[in-house]
Amino acid sequence: MSLPPLSVPADPNPYRVTDRKLLYDSPWIRLREDRAEHRAGGRCLYAVCGFRRTACGVLALDAQDRVVLVGQWRYPLEAYTWELPEGGGEAHESPFESIRRELAEEAGLVAATWEPLAFFHTSNSSTDEETFLFLASDLGPSDGRHGPEDTEELTCRREPFEQCVARVLSGEITDSLTVVALLALKARRDGAAGVLDPVLAERFFQRPDRHPSAGRARWDNLEPS
Structure with a gap:
């Protein structure tokens, strides 16, 4: 609709x-x-x-409708959190290229089926960050060429989708990308008929410099206006 x-x-x-x-x-x-x-x-x-980087996340579902979660210590929060595989895309990468790499690095997985799920701004009162969330399925092991960075210590687990939604609503899962992705898919499954604008959907597969937002473009011109 x-x-x-x-x-x-x-x-x-x-x-x-x-x-x-x-x-x-x-x-x-x-x-x-x-x-x-x-x-x-x-x-x-x-x-x-x-x-400077594009925020990307993926809600990866296996054949048992379980969500791939990554656990790690989040330095700014001084807390351990469970969240989707996610990361920051480089300027030369599309969000799709970025998140495929992150899924392999953080979870050791590849996916045969991908689709855009949601787009949002993480904190528009103080940042210009843009976030692209994907839905992925038909999972398999990666080739092992990618792994966590030397500043990361990650744990992976798979949790039934409905249990993940319950953990969001209870306040146990709090990462913004994970919360939005899970609730977006829950809304879709419950009958919400929203469809991403085709122009926006294309951005999931394009480099960021193909579509600079006014806020992000402002950094190239800091003259008063």
Whole structure:
């Protein structure tokens, strides 16, 4: 079912930027500070975090409808979490190329059947990160050429799909990519009829520089506007 787009105001951007300053830059993230004036009269200081890599995840299902989960210690949280195979795609890779590699590295698996599942922004109040989630099935062992990085210590397990959904609703599984992927597939199975826009679906198989968002493109021009 195709729905009409939600309306957008004629003049949606209420900010006039007076200054932009780059504070930090690394191969993974960059941070800047913007000073802006709101048309309602207020002034604000806005910190923006930019992600250089594309967030990708895969809900991989085996023939018994079990989800492939990866357990690892998440440094910022200081907690151990269970989540889908996921990672950051390089600029020269499409999300599809990135997540195929991650599935092999983190779970030692390949999949014969792939399809786009969901697209979202992980935290749009402070970052420009874009996330591409895939559904994969017809699993088999990888060729062993890819493995975890030397800064990773991973554990793999398979959990029935409905149990994974229950763990999301109980608050046990909290990783955002995993939560969105599981609930998206649950909604689809329960009859939700949403379909990804064909242009958006193509982006799952294209390099990021083929479709830079306005927010991500901003890093190439930090002049006030």
